[in-house]
Amino acid sequence: MNNQPHLIPADAVKGIASGLLMMACFTLIWAGIAYGGLHGTAYAWGLIPFPVLAIAFVINGISLFRIAGHFPKVESEEDKAEEKKRGKWFGIVFGAEGLGIFIAINVVINIGHPELTIPVIALVVGLHFYPLARVFKRTIDYYLATWSTIIAVLGIAFSLNHTLSQPNVSAFTGIGIAVATSCYGLYMIYKGQELQGLIPTN
Template sequence: MFERHTKTATRSGWSLYSPPMTPTTPSTPSSPSTADAECAALTRNLRRRGTLVLSVFALVWAFAGASGMASSTAALAVEIAAGTLTVAAIVLAYRKGAAPSPRMVSLPDNWARGVGIVNVVEVVAIFAVIAASNASGHPSFIPAGIALVVGLHFFPLAGLYDQWQYKGAAVLLTVAAVVGFGLIAVGLSSETVRAVVGLAAAVVLWASAYHVAVKG
């Protein structure tokens, strides 16, 4: 049975008086709590930021892939398309009047600290890949190596942000990295490897960005 609690003053202080609601008593819809509003705002902000970061790094990967293409005309077309897709994703994420996210995030304790640690490890690992590849005389390993690092770092981020799309991005980027190493193994040029890995990574990140922006 629902009860409506009202406070009544007494000489000794405040006490709770709780008369039962009768069937004829009209019920008043409860307003969203402050905690619910804060959770909704946090969810919206994290997903907007996620779309922004994903789409911008997709742009970086697309330009890297375009730099490995033999045709300058094709490379220019890729760059124009990349810029358009990136701007459209950001506008979609930050558009006014967008419906609220259908699912609120459920973040673990110290999630922000965890995100910071994962991102620092990612940056260090990327520089390590670049340094090791150049020092060993195999710079062609750099695109695939970086794609592998980026892919792996999305696995913990999926849980820290409570964003399941990041697991898909993690798997697909890891596959793109493995394909890149395979292309190196069969003797393809570093330009071809850069084009394939770069464009594949860009498509994965754009797909994730658009899905987060539209589906939440």
């Protein structure tokens, strides 16, 4: 019998499952923002992969919740302390992200550039991946942070210099961040499949 599942706590499996559900939600939100910019154009059909991926994230997330029972509930004291520390910093980063979005929106509105609302939200979202990379010790967060930040900065630039119309800026930014959340979701599916492979068959 393969005893590898006992090395991974059930909470870790549920964490990936929860992450998949979150990525499904965020992917739909950003794809919806993109759709708002592309509505009425033939390009809107190009957004179909995003809801398809969101459905896949939900299905895989539910599957992981179901198999979590095959993994031990008890962790070592060291693991519990580390998980508590990660949870604390995740809460701090998440809270800072919400505060940052609130401040960013108010700043652009008060300086007379409400059209920058979507790009600055994307900027805060992109930047929040950097501390998460350290909290969860995941290299992929650095890539997603850099990608999302570049998309946001370009969105701001395209809006200020009128390279793109406002709807197109929303579409550009929405698609860019939806790509990031989709990649994150696909990464979580990959990690989830690795965990499913650790379940003993006898």
